[in-house]
Amino acid sequence: MKYEVIKICTGKVKKLMLGGKPKKTAVNKYPITEPNYLSKLGFEGDEHEYKGHGGVNKAVCLYDKLDYALWQDYITDMPDYAMFGENITTVGLTKDKIAIGDTFRLGDAVIQVSEGRGPCNTIAKKYEVPTLVKMMSAAHATGCYFRVLEEGYVQPDSQLELLERDPEQFTLDEFNALLYTDKKNVNLLKKAVSVKALSEDQRQTFMQRLERNQ
Numbered sequence: 001m002k003y004e005v006i007k008i009c010t011g012k013v014k015k016l017m018l019g020g021k022p023k024k025t026a027v028n029k030y031p032i033t034e035p036n037y038l039s040k041l042g043f044e045g046d047e048h049e050y051k052g053h054g055g056v057n058k059a060v061c062l063y064d065k066l067d068y069a070l071w072q073d074y075i076t077d078m079p080d081y082a083m084f085g086e087n088i089t090t091v092g093l094t095k096d097k098i099a100i101g102d103t104f105r106l107g108d109a110v111i112q113v114s115e116g117r118g119p120c121n122t123i124a125k126k127y128e129v130p131t132l133v134k135m136m137s138a139a140h141a142t143g144c145y146f147r148v149l150e151e152g153y154v155q156p157d158s159q160l161e162l163l164e165r166d167p168e169q170f171t172l173d174e175f176n177a178l179l180y181t182d183k184k185n186v187n188l189l190k191k192a193v194s195v196k197a198l199s200e201d202q203r204q205t206f207m208q209r210l211e212r213n214q
Contacts, residue, residue, distance in 0.1 A: 003160040004091040005106075006065055007031045007081035010046035018125035026053075027085040027122050035153045038109040043087060043154070056147055057114040057199040062088040063143035067095065070141055075127045084123055086143055090160060095140050095173040101166025101197030108152025110163065115199045116175045117143040140176035147199075170195045178206060184213045 011029035015022050026047045037044045040056050048054035063086035072078060081089040088106070103112045119142050124132040136142050170191050178188055189210040193203055 001162045003093055003104075003162070005157075005159050006089040006091065008036070008043075008106075008154060008156060008158065009082040009087055009089070010036065010043045011082075011085065012045070013047045016126075018122065019128075023122065023125070025122050027126055029082040029085055029087065031081070032154070032156050035107075035155055037151070038106070038111075038148055038154050039151050040148045042148075046087065057201075058117075058145040059148050060088060060111055060146040061086045061117055061143055062090060062093065062098075062146065063117075064093045064095075064098075065089055065091050067141040067143075070139055071129075071132075071135075074129050074132065074135075084117075084119070084143060086117075088160070093160070095142075095176065096171055098144060099166050099169045099171045100144075100175060100195050101168065101170070102162065103149065103164045103166075104146075105161040105163055107154035107158040108150075109148060109154055110150035110152075111146040112149050112197055113166075113172075114145050114147045114197065115202045116172050116179065117145055118179075119143075137176065137180040140173045140180070142172070142176055144172050145199075166195060166197055168195045170198070175202075178209075183209060186210065186213055189213070 009029035009031050011026040013024055013026045015024050042059040063084050068083055100113050119133045119136040124130055174188055189206050192206040
């Protein structure tokens with residue numbers, strides 16, 4: 001099964017005025033216009049300014065266009081892609097449709113969902129919506145991260161092809177429920193720690209909660 005990709009984007013660290021103060025960030029991303037090599041650490045030329053951004057379990061970020069509709073009452077001049085600094089803007093991979101461990105082909109590369117994305121205040125400041133991070137967390141619509149299983153070149157018009165669904169089907173919606181709104185759900189915690197593809201730091205978080213709440 002293939003999913004439409006609206007744009008594939010990368011960004012450089014630049015100093016922007018956010019919230020009335022200068023801030024270095026790569027939140028603004030722009031479409032690639034030629035083949036781009038996707039390595040274990042992400043797209044060539046895609047930069048990260050802060051600790052906690054990037055790395056093998058956060059090599060690629062995705063946000064689905066259908067979830068943009070959640071924010072249309074709060075954000076004016078809504079962009080068509082890379083709204084939240086994501087690398088891949090898709091159609092049809094919303095929080096209830098994509099699961100940790102799902103594996104896709106993108107161009108010559110193979111990528112796997114590793115964890116949900118934690119929204120940051122840079123996004124709230126960019127759109128001048130102070131409560132945006134809390135709203136994204138409460139709605140479970142944060143987008144997600146991928147690790148790169150097989151490196152390769154990605155074309156500007158590459159689409160996402162589903163190769164394998166993770167057998168546990170621990171969705172992004174469920175992942176974010178455990179992080180933000182249903183932290184002590186034992187059945188969901190058990191499901192989470194059984195997902196082999198879940199990034200290790202998140203597994204430890206859920207394992208500790210499970211031990212405390214059983």
